[in-house]
Amino acid sequence: MGFNGIRPNATRKEVLEMIAVIMRDDNDLEFKLDSMNLSLSISVVTEIFWVLNWERLSALRFFAWIRSSKCRRFDFEGAKKMLDEMRQMGCDPIVDTDNYLLSSLCRSDKTDESCQLLEEMQERNCLPNPLTFEILIYHLCRLGKFDLVHEFLDRMISNGLEPRLTTDAAFIKGYFNSLRYEEAHKYVVDSSV
Incomplete structure (x- = not known):
């Protein structure tokens, strides 16, 4: 386990599992994402957004989860960095x-x-x-x-x-x-x- 019980460096399998969870869009999506205890790099977040966009699926709940999980951990720099990266990719929050x-x-x-x-x-x-x-x-x-x-x-x-x-x-x-x-x-x- 890494910092605050979060496992660092999500594996490819974990990223695919996360995408599958997001695509199911269950009522308890945020709980399921939290229970995965993954730390996502900006490149992984970008990849997930890309896949969801390719599949023409809403990424709104995933985005809200990312935002709130960063702020809950008081990782304001991480949240700000993620928002800046999203803007550079043409996704203005x-x-x-x-x-x-x-x-x-x-x-x-x-x-x-x-x-x-x-x-x-x-x-x-x-x-x-x-x-x-x-x-x-x-x-x-x-x-x-x-x-x-x-x-x-x-x-x-x-x-x-x-x-x-x-x-x-x-x-x-x-x-x-x-x-x-x-x-x-x-x-x-x-x-x-």
Whole structure:
């Protein structure tokens, strides 16, 4: 066994078995993939995507599993590297993929990396959606970094995005948790105008 119980370097037979499991598309696909305990190199992941594409089968659940398994192991560099490799192969992940990585970074208190990911998204023309900003705003409110929170709110609004109700709730909760009741009240009053 390798790191965290994951066997390194999947064999050819294991890769073919994994492809067969994915092609069956069972309800418990993710559980079956997890139970295989394999570490997949980017070249193996690419090969699996190629086979699924050749067979004209959806790779969405496999992709979601790869993404979540990397983030569950806190292998953010590995997840980012995999996404970059996919982009080079012409498979651009959608904003939801970046949001998942962003959320995982925030839960691990990697604020600088989260902000950097947002910048990279915009450079790639992967336009953030209201949830993207909410993830950052919620995280920064939890940390009490209201100067950055307001900066992201301003960027969100300047991008023509309207804050979700849960974004407003994150602001209010953040202010209350920081015992900043007057600012919470001001935010509510300003938001209702």
